[in-house]
Amino acid sequence: MRWGRIYFAVQAAAGAIWWFAVFTSPFVREATLGGLDPVLVACFDIPLFVVASAIAACGVRSAAAVTAGWTGCVAMALAVYATVTTEAGWGVIIMIAATVCSALALCLLVLGRVPTSELIRGPFAFRPAAVAPAAATHVARTFRQIAVFWGLFLVVIPLVVAALERRWELALPPSVLAATLGGVVLIAASALGIWAAVTMSTLGNGTPLPSAMPHRLVVAGPYLWVRNPMAVSGIVQGIGVGLLLSSWLVVIYAIAGSLLWNFAIRPHEESDLEQRFGEEFRRYTSSVRCWIPRVPRAGMVHPRADFPATEAAQSYASE
Known part of the structure; x- marks a missing residue:
């Protein structure tokens, strides 16, 4: 709760400073509001954003709900406005960031925590994969998952983000050097992801997907070097795509995804693995x-596919 109140206090101060800049700096006004009437917008935004944030900083939950809801509405409205007019692009970015942070602060204020456990329910809940007679079945399932996830998160979403970035006039000039580097990074990270996926599905009797997890603890291939090679691969792939598209927003998207996975998903996944193994x-x-990858020590042996988890793990001495 304390951190939620601190955030709303900072947001109230930042909002007041921003409105002062809007009325005193034509550059700030044009970059964040475009051609919108600042007086008309201020009539709604100052009480619902600045004042409500200040009240929420005092611990009033209803005020926190009001400012979080208003912030989300403003972000969506500005996104539509910027897409239609190509104006106020920086206002969209600022309000999207404020929306995410306000929602998190609201959760801290109302619930006392960020409800990350809700992200791993239903189809995303951790459960072992159905037993298959051959590893090839899990490999095929894994590659179907890769096609869906990579197609959505590394193609569709980045292309949409890059298109909006250009439409909002926030794009950087195309760079041959950045595109070349991005292509190399993308290929290397994709190779790592495929290596990790094949290793997991052939040795673990399951898939990397949380809803079809392996039945064996896999400590082989890239898993000897780093615990989460699939996550490392996905994050680096996203950065590579951002470089390839010369899109700084896609790079931010990839970094935001890494933070979401590290702080919201990974603790639950590792807790599940510890309970099972x-x-x-x-x-x-x-x-x-x-x-951070670490060179495997001399005593670390690659487990065979027919090793149970207990036998594989016993060959690794802890530090």
Whole structure:
């Protein structure tokens, strides 16, 4: 709750400073409001954003709900306005960021926590994969998942983001160097993702998808170097796509995805793995880092596909 109140206090101060800049700086007014009448917008925004944020900072939950709801409405309205007119692009970016932060602060104020557990329910809940007679079945399922996820998160969404970035006149000039670097990064990260996916599906008797998790603890291939090679691959792929498109917003999108995964999804996933594999998983986490690759030590042996999780894990000495 304390951090939620602190955020709303900062937001109230930032909102007041921004409105002062709007009325004193033509550059700020044009960049964030475009051709909108600042007086008309201020009549609604100052009481519902600035004042309501200040009241929410005092712990009033209804005020926090009002300012969070208003911020979301303004972000959507500005996005439509900027897309139609090509004006106020920076206003859209600022309000989208304020919407996300206001929603998180509202959760802290009302619930005392950010409800990350709700993200892993229903079809996204952690559950073991259905037993298949051959590893090829899990490999085929894995590649179907890759086609869907990569197509959505690395093609469709980045193209939409880059198109809006250009429409809002926020795009950087195209760069051959950035595009070349992005292509190299994308290919390397994709190779890592495929290597990790095949290793998981052939040795783990499951898939990397949370709703069809492996039955064995896999400590082989890229999993000897880093605990989450699929996540590392996805994040670096997103950055590569951003460079390829010369889109700084796509790079921000990839970084935001990494933060979401690290703080909202990973703790639940690792808790599930620890419950299922116990000491074996704890030994693994003590030997292999989450994000930064480490050269495997001499005693680390690649487990065979027919090894159970217990036998595979016993071959790794913890630090």
